[in-house]
Amino acid sequence: MLSLSATAAxxxxxxxxxxxxxxxxxxxLLLEFGMLRAAMLRSQVGLxxxxxxxxxxxxxxxxxxxxxPELYALAAISFALKVVIVPLVMLRQLRRSGTxxxxxxxxxxxxxxxxxxxxxxxxxxAVGALHINSPVLPSTALSLSMAVVLVSFVLMIxxxxxxxxxxxxxSLENGxxxxxxxxxxxxxxxxxxxFLFDLLVAVVVFGVLIRIHxxxxxxLSTIPLDRLRG
Numbered sequence: 322m323l324s325l326s327a328t329a330a331x332x333x334x335x336x337x338x339x340x341x342x343x344x345x346x347x348x349x350l351l352l353e354f355g356m357l358r359a360a361m362l363r364s365q366v367g368l369x370x371x372x373x374x375x376x377x378x379x380x381x382x383x384x385x386x387x388x389x390p391e392l393y394a395l396a397a398i399s400f401a402l403k404v405v406i407v408p409l410v411m412l413r414q415l416r417r418s419g420t421x422x423x424x425x426x427x428x429x430x431x432x433x434x435x436x437x438x439x440x441x442x443x444x445x446x447a448v449g450a451l452h453i454n455s456p457v458l459p460s461t462a463l464s465l466s467m468a469v470v471l472v473s474f475v476l477m478i479x480x481x482x483x484x485x486x487x488x489x490x491x492s493l494e495n496g497x498x499x500x501x502x503x504x505x506x507x508x509x510x511x512x513x514x515x516f517l518f519d520l521l522v523a524v525v526v527f528g529v530l531i532r533i534h535x536x537x538x539x540x541l542s543t544i545p546l547d548r549l550r551g
Contacts, residue, residue, distance in 0.1 A: 338386040339459045345379045346465040349499060350441065353472045353492055356485075357437055358430060362420065362541075365488045366411045369495075373403035376495050379462075383502055392502075395514070399498070402517055407491060407524050411484065414531045420484075420541045428479060437475045441468035453504065463503040469496030482541045487527040494520050 352372040359365045377400040384392035428436070444467035453460055473496060476489035498516070531541065 338382070341382055342379060342386075343459055343461050343465075345375050345382065346462040346499060349375045349379075349495065350465050350469050350472070353469050353476075353496075354434070354437060356488060356492060357433055357472065357476050362415055362482070362484045363412065365485060366408050366415070369411075369488050369492055370404050370408040372492060372495055373407070374400065376498055377404065379499060380502060398514060398517060402521065403491070403495070407520070410524055410528055411487070414528060415484065418531070418541055420482075433475065433479050436479070437472045440471040440475055444468040444471040460503070463500055466496045466500035466503065469493075469499065483527070483531050484541055487531070490523060490527070491520065494523075 349372055352368050352375065355368045356365050356372075359368060377396045380392045380396035380399060383389060384396065445464040448464040448467045449460070453463055470493055473489045473493035476492070477486045480486060480489065494516075501516070
């Protein structure tokens with residue numbers, strides 16, 4: 322009887338691998354909330370770089386823990402693109418525009434956080450109710466990735482400046498990347514790299530959009546766009 326209870330207790334305790342994966346996933350979500358609260362655009366870019374580094378670390382953990390060597394290459398490419406190249410491009414755009422403070426939100430910061438908490442909780446428990454199991458990562462990581470995606474949408478919708486909306490879109494891709502590690506970590510490397518290529522295209526598009534918008538309105542705020550007439 323004691324041996325059965327000890328076995329059940331051992332099965333209920335997460336392994337070091339699961340604990341590490343879940344911890345990294347929680348850090349990714351917390352950094353998303355940090356972007357939502359950040360008042361300085363440079364802080365948002367820095368938090369995005371930290372979040373991207375955490376996603377790269379998660380890919381490395383999966384590669385080491387589950388013996389998927391392709392993920393080592395994916396983690397390296399992801400680190401180079403999302404931790405180095407994308408932040409440098411965004412910081413260069415900020416230097417050109419001379420803007421440091423993020424645009425005001427559609428609602429107050431406290432209301433933004435409350436809304437983000439509600440949608441994050443909805444995403445977490447909704448995905449958890451689906452009982453999706455993965456041999457690569459614990460299902461908790463998938464629930465957290467959905468929470469990251471939904472909070473990214475909140476950032477894009479409620480913030481009224483182009484840079485914050487761009488960062489929200491880029492961080493949404495981090496949530497999708499984390500979800501793909503749960504449900505499709507064994508995909509061929511070429512498909513995983515193709516997803517990163519989509520991010521690179523988005524960076525180019527947002528870079529051009531930021532430059533044109535600032536050149537015409539001398540601001541990064543999207544509020545002047547409300548005055549446009551067809």
